[in-house]
Amino acid sequence: xxxxxxxxxxxxxxxxxxxxxxxxxxxxxxxxxxxxxxxxxxxxxxxxxxxxxxxxxxxxxxxxxxxxxxxxxxxxxxxxxxxxxxxxxxxxxxxxxxxxxxxxxxxxxxxxxxxxxxxxxxxxxxxxxxxxxxxxxxxxxxxxxxxxxxxxxxxxxxxxxxxxxxxxxxxxxxxxxxxxxxxxxxxxxxxxxxxxxxxxxxxxxxxxxx
Amino acid sequence: xxxxxxxxxxxxxxxxxxxxxxxxxxxxxxxxxxxxxxxxxxxxxxxxxxxxxxxxxxxxxxxxxxxxxxxxxxxxxxxxxxxxxxxxxxxxxxxxxxxxxxxxxxxxxxxxxxxxxxxxxxxxxxxxxxxxxxxxxxxxxxxxxxxxxxxxxxxxxxxxxxxxxxxxxxxxxxxxxxxxxxxxxxxxxxxxxxxxxxxxxxxxxxxxxx
DNA sequence: TCGCTTCCTGACCGTATGGTCAGCTTTGAG
DNA sequence: CTCAAAGCTGACCATACGGTCAGGAAGCGA
Numbered sequence: 335x336x337x338x339x340x341x342x343x344x345x346x347x348x349x350x351x352x353x354x355x356x357x358x359x360x361x362x363x364x365x366x367x368x369x370x371x372x373x374x375x376x377x378x379x380x381x382x383x384x385x386x387x388x389x390x391x392x393x394x395x396x397x398x399x400x401x402x403x404x405x406x407x408x409x410x411x412x413x414x415x416x417x418x419x420x421x422x423x424x425x426x427x428x429x430x431x432x433x434x435x436x437x438x439x440x441x442x443x444x445x446x447x448x449x450x451x452x453x454x455x456x457x458x459x460x461x462x463x464x465x466x467x468x469x470x471x472x473x474x475x476x477x478x479x480x481x482x483x484x485x486x487x488x489x490x491x492x493x494x495x496x497x498x499x500x501x502x503x504x505x506x507x508x509x510x511x512x513x514x515x516x517x518x519x520x521x522x523x524x525x526x527x528x529x530x531x532x533x534x535x536x537x538x539x540x541x542x543x544x
Numbered sequence: 545x546x547x548x549x550x551x552x553x554x555x556x557x558x559x560x561x562x563x564x565x566x567x568x569x570x571x572x573x574x575x576x577x578x579x580x581x582x583x584x585x586x587x588x589x590x591x592x593x594x595x596x597x598x599x600x601x602x603x604x605x606x607x608x609x610x611x612x613x614x615x616x617x618x619x620x621x622x623x624x625x626x627x628x629x630x631x632x633x634x635x636x637x638x639x640x641x642x643x644x645x646x647x648x649x650x651x652x653x654x655x656x657x658x659x660x661x662x663x664x665x666x667x668x669x670x671x672x673x674x675x676x677x678x679x680x681x682x683x684x685x686x687x688x689x690x691x692x693x694x695x696x697x698x699x700x701x702x703x704x705x706x707x708x709x710x711x712x713x714x715x716x717x718x719x720x721x722x723x724x725x726x727x728x729x730x731x732x733x734x735x736x737x738x739x740x741x742x743x744x745x746x747x748x749x750x751x752x753x754x
Numbered sequence: 755t756c757g758c759t760t761c762c763t764g765a766c767c768g769t770a771t772g773g774t775c776a777g778c779t780t781t782g783a784g
Numbered sequence: 785c786t787c788a789a790a791g792c793t794g795a796c797c798a799t800a801c802g803g804t805c806a807g808g809a810a811g812c813g814a
Contacts, residue, residue: 344781344790351791365663370579373772385793388773445662451721452655453575462724470725487749493742496722500714501707511661512706514672515680532703539697540750554760554811561761583802595763598803 352390354380360401364442367449368398399457402450405443406461412436416473421485422543425476426498427534433502434530437509438521444506470495487542494541501533562600564590570611574652577659578608609667612660615653616671622646626683631695632753635686636708637744643712644740647719648731654716680705697752704751711743 358379362371373394377384391397412432419425437444455462470492477491505512513520521529568589572581583604587594601607622642629635647654665672680702687701715722723730731739 342782347781347791367577367579367659367663369577369581370663372770374770383793384772385774385795386791389790389792392773394772448658448662448717449577451718452658453577453580454720455724459724462721466721467725489746490738490742492725493739494746496714496718497707497711497743497746500710500718504706504710507658508661508706508710510664511672511676514665514669515677515702528700529703532700533707536699536704536707536747536750538750539752540746540748542749552812557761557811582800584800593763594802595765595804596761599760599762602803604802 348390351380351382351386355382355387355390355397356401356404359397360404360442360446363398363401363449364445368394368453373397395457401443401446402458405440405447406458406465408436408440408443409447410465410469413469413473416476422477422480422541423538425480426541426543427538429498430502430534430537431530433498434505434526434533437502437504437506438526441506441509444503448503448507485544489541494537497537501537505529558600561590561592561596565592565597565600565607566611566614569607570614570652570656573608573611573659574655578604578663583607605667611653611656612668615650615657616668616675618646618650618653619657620675620679623679623683626686632687632690632751633748635690636751636753637748639708640712640744640747641740643708644715644736644743647712647714647716648736651716651719654713658713658717695754699751704747707747711747715739 358376362376415428415432474491572586625638625642684701
């Protein structure tokens, strides 16, 4: 991603602190939203004085923007499994696996993303209009090709994509609700597998993948 | 719901103002989140002085709680169409219709609800643990009965419910994203119908409803 | 009309927050 | 070793926010 910088002590410190701050910020923004999050709380959670945060990220918005950008990249990369697949069973199956894994490993990131979009995407509107738009058009075209080749039922590709996003992200964004309905306990390994399998089973059968 | 009160001028004013405030609050909470919303903005949007808000709703939390309670009730009522259905095609089909309609008519409410749950349900945790838990158990049992009667494929009822919630609410919560991907234009009547039909087609086929 | 209750509101207050800054310490190239 | 740049931070500031309150206006039963 970036050229291998010499890892002087300074660079190490910089990287370490930026990472601590971004990690803490992701959690706090997820729990409290942009408006409810405070720089003081992020600083405490990162174990740094507040003024130090402003040294690395001049404003709260700068910090927030960086958090959202990170998440968006993870989000996009989940589609690698989508491409080069021979058909919907492999492609969409792998995509569901990848996105469910993101929901499990990065629930905070997913929540921040959801919050950002729900509030009208004030910070990443340009990404939606460029990167995401292209991404979606490409995948919709791929799905349409599968349909034309008789590999799945004729379904509006976009609504299928929305369903994939909605369903997989739900396990992160509404994780608290699901946990409550699970007797207050987080999903076990077995339950996560069951969730993945259920989602894949319903959707793959639902689109008539052969 | 309540006994028919005498509609004196006082009562009329009270009802009118409470409604204006709740309506404005729903919009502002949806757009900015609890932390980002300000009483001043809600007041301006309702066309009342801020102090008047505090006359009807002593604190910001009281107002917020009332907004969330309203949404939760709408949410629960959508399940009326679920019950007394002879099988999954009618029951789940009607439920999808009802919830898609809610996403269309009350997108702000849906967002407030999503926000509340994402932030750990600080205000309505007790509802989740009582009302929602019962509601879910009842519907899961109903779905299981349909499975046992051979009316649909054997699928974990809970994961099916999660998929229904996720998919239908996505059209409200992520409405901005969908609108952006739709060329910046909100869905037309025709597009809403297509969305409903797509969701129903995929899910009903996906659960093997006969 | 009287008098009590409800409704209304401008002005005000304490606090918490995002952000600044002057001056300190640490690092590392020459 | 020198010294400029980078890293760090306690103390501070202006602002905006949630909430209060005294006192006036309007409604309404008797």
